[in-house]
Amino acid sequence: KQWYQRxxxxxxxxxxxxxxxxxxxxxAVAVLLPNKSCVDIHRLGKKPGEAATxxxxxxxIKGDLKDVSISPTGKFIIVSTGKTQVYVYSLKGELLxxxxxxxx
Numbered sequence: 001k002q003w004y005q006r007x008x009x010x011x012x013x014x015x016x017x018x019x020x021x022x023x024x025x026x027x028a029v030a031v032l033l034p035n036k037s038c039v040d041i042h043r044l045g046k047k048p049g050e051a052a053t054x055x056x057x058x059x060x061i062k063g064d065l066k067d068v069s070i071s072p073t074g075k076f077i078i079v080s081t082g083k084t085q086v087y088v089y090s091l092k093g094e095l096l097x098x099x100x101x102x103x104x
Contacts, residue, residue: 018032018066020032021069022070023070024073027044028041028043028044028074031068032065032068034065038059038060039058039061039089040054040056041054041056041057041058041077041091042054056091058077061087063082075090075091076088077089083102084100086099087099
């Protein structure tokens with residue numbers, strides 16, 4: 001019985017991508033591109049070797065971008081800046097919340 005499945009991801013990424021987060025279901029990946037102030041969401045191919053497709057680009061994010069994460073439910077994209085801001089986006093790229101961690 002096979003206990004695990006090995007999958008190689010072939011995703012065309014910008015050379016300045018600094019943070020990557022894989023969705024809980026393993027079907028998508030979020031890539032932080034701080035030089036462009038954006039986050040790209042790629043849907044992974046279903047078959048090994050199949051190319052990933054860009055499905056969403058969240059751009060014009062304010063601040064010095066540091067990290068990107070996908071929520072455990074897979075419903076939100078969280079972006080943090082170098083200062084105290086944390087942005088919460090929907091899967092459609094809509095800004096839902098801005099959290100200032102300096103006020104906590």
